Amino acid sequence: xxxxxxxxxxxxxxxxxxxxxxxxxxxxxxxxxxxxxxxxxxxxxxxxxxxxxxxxxxxxxxxxxxxxxxxxxxxxxxxxxxxxxx
Numbered sequence: 001x002x003x004x005x006x007x008x009x010x011x012x013x014x015x016x017x018x019x020x021x022x023x024x025x026x027x028x029x030x031x032x033x034x035x036x037x038x039x040x041x042x043x044x045x046x047x048x049x050x051x052x053x054x055x056x057x058x059x060x061x062x063x064x065x066x067x068x069x070x071x072x073x074x075x076x077x078x079x080x081x082x083x084x085x086x
Contacts, residue, residue: 020046035074036074039053046082062081
């Protein structure tokens with residue numbers, strides 16, 4: 001199995017986030033801001049891959065809550081990060 005590693009600048013990463021969020025904003029759907037999401041759900045909500053969600057969490061872009069294997073994200077915080085980066 002071949003593994004690809006991509007290196008990118010912080011500015012390029014911010015631009016990618018803005019692009020993904022812009023696409024997500026165009027889809028209108030009611031949002032429960034208090035809802036907690038696991039990593040897969042958060043990645044789907046942001047329309048990014050699971051591995052990208054892992055990387056962005058590891059790089060401090062998104063804050064993860066919980067302890068041990070019971071980690072989660074707050075939808076309201078994901079939206080706040082997206083709005084702040086835009």
